[in-house]
Amino acid sequence: MFDTLSGRLDEIFTRLRGRGRLNEKQVDEVLREIRLALLDADVSLRVVKAFVKDVRERAAGAEIHKSLTPAQQVIKLVHAALIDMLGKEASGLAHADRPPRIILIAGLQGSGKTTAAAKLARLLKSQGRRPLLAACDLQRPAAIRQLQILGEQAGVPTHAEPDAADPVAVAGRALALSRGEGYTDLIVDTAGRLNVDRELMAQLAQIHDALDPTETLLVCDAMTGQEAVNVAEAFSSEVEVTGVILTKLDGDARGGAALSMTYVTGRPIKFAGVGEKLADLEAFYPDRMASRILGMGDVLTLIEKAESAFDEAEAKKMEEKLRKADFTFEDFLSQMQALKKMGPMSQVLGMLPGMSKLPVGDMQIDEQLPRIEAIIRSMTMQERNNPHLIKGSRRSRIARGSGTSVQEVNKLVKQFDDVRKMVKMMSSGKAGGGMRLPGGLKVPPNLGL
């Protein structure tokens, strides 16, 4: 996500690097590039204009820090402006004065409302709440069934009336039920509707009025183009939108719609859909997203995931080993298992700063890992702890055991050794200005923390 936008800005700033102070002409050039990059990222034109204007004003009034290069200053400005536009901080769901908290889900066809509703239900349930789903999409064939099935998977009951014709009435009855049975939350799934469809938009307003929801969440596909402003405008003029759920963020869409949505509605993005499983709903952190847009990576998310995946004492021990380069295959194996808990490797890598430049997507890392694992598992414990033992007949035995070739085993041992040395250098802070990874990949200098 946002890959190309990061890439574009990276490009601009690489060109700026090493230049002296920015003059006005250069600022213009940078702004033009930013405009282009944002448009390419599907940020709506109107929003781009406002954003660029904002950055220009900030640039004019900015103090000049001697400690920052011009490029860094621009990055800081753009970063701050992006955060401002995306919303200052992560915002959870509002609390209702008295239960149930009513959450109305609305959006275009195919934006992912039903899935988002079920994911939200699962999330609330995991927080110890008692949510009820209401199937008010009476338009699309089998939409009710879909919500029922997803509800079952999430372990959340669904109020459904397969033969009903009026979604407003269904919503009303669901509300009565949730009150009567003491549910803490009512999540109402609605039919997808086009923003230009007067009749259905009016119907949405009726559902809204009947429920008087605490939260009205507009579901938006991250791949949406310029249309995002029109959608946001239409929905927020019909009902009081309180937040946005941005879906399908696990793709490679640059996600400019996120900016358009928050700009027009003035409401935060509350959740991000990042996968097809019910657990794949995350809080949306504007600062991280802004960092990500700027190619600074999503380090905070990585840290958070690392925290839950690694035991701290264990991690300290590993760090020590890494520093001294006596990190072994056995350690690698055990840490790889922990890393796996953080999600698919390709996703984890995407969160690292500067990784947008690496062809991570093409490397099929997740497909390659099992082979690496197989090789290591075919080593004896002694070999794993002393990789230099792996020679001659040991190599061919390992290759046979793992169903790979001697060359592959060789390569892995060699790479492991190289990387181990490199990591040692890195963790002792000796490496600066980027370093070369085996395999011809360059690690950007800003990777170091």
Added chain:
Amino acid sequence: MLEGLLPQILVGLALVLLVIGVVAARRRRPSGRRGATRMKDFEAMERAGRTAVETPTRAERDKGEEEEEGEEGEEEAGPLPETAEAAAPPRPSLRDRLVKSRRFFAARLSEAFGGGVGEDTWEDLEAALIQADVGVETSTKIVARLQVAAKERGVSDAAELKGLLAEELIALFDSVELGRDRALAFAPEPPTVWLVVGVNGTGKTTTIGKLASDLSHRGKGVALAAADTFRAAADEQLQVWARRSSAQLVRHQPGADPGAVAFDAFRFARARGLDVLLIDTAGRLHTKTPLMDELSKIRRVVEKEGSVTEALLVLDATAGQNGLAQARKFTQAAGVTGVVLTKLDGSAKGGIALAIESELGLPIKLIGVGEGIDDLEPFDPKTFVNALLS
């Protein structure tokens, strides 16, 4: 705050680096080889597809001529592009349905053409195109061409300029010489297989329902394969459409292998002597390699015994520039032969269609203009462009 987390971060980073290093070094050999074979497969597939396509289309048409008048009348109402050439006047409904998009666009255009033709005009024009999701690059190209053309012909009048723009846009669609490829191809021997693919939520199942209904109306026997075994109730959704369009449905248990569903459906269609098999697949993001491989597999499995003459990519008109990436990746995985542009009844203009055609040479074959069973129409550049600009 970062201090306490440093060990975790370091270990995480180091591991990630190790993985990258190791994987990067390893990947060259296998992926290189695989890539090469794939390219060959594609070429072969394409060649096979071409030959399969030409003959049947002609055969179909001949058959149509031989048959009685009544059926021809029916065909004219249908959405399939093969009739588009014959049916000269476009159905008014497209215009009606595009009226909203037209209004937005027209308002912007009359802004652009309001005063004399000056620097602002061109800038506004470019903005209008960008806002239609045409993309910065293509928009700039179009405006540059328009400027040249306007100068050559000495156009300074707003109305004339509009006509010129329409010409330029139509020329963009025609320049790739895809006009003839907009027809949906039938196999020489039934059952003809059309595979329907796309990212999540673009309208694959709905499109299949509409296609099935149209084919049924033309007297063709239709089978639907519920190869979306992932999304909850996707098969039930398809079942509703099968009932509405009097098509036969082949489905397995949820979570079943989609390739197996497709294969069974093919055998079923052949055994029953049905004319067309439409395969519904699960929505998938084009960045997920295993899922894209699964799509290749579905195609391969069916092609063991039959031939897939169309792999239709269903694209949401609200999609932005990511539509291009989708079209590229799906073409790599499933050999996409054409695009169905859906949800054109909204205010989204579907401008990415322009870029997809001009950059990838993928013809837009059909457009979706509503949730009704008849809301599928052939894509006609002239009608499309004129409806947008009028």
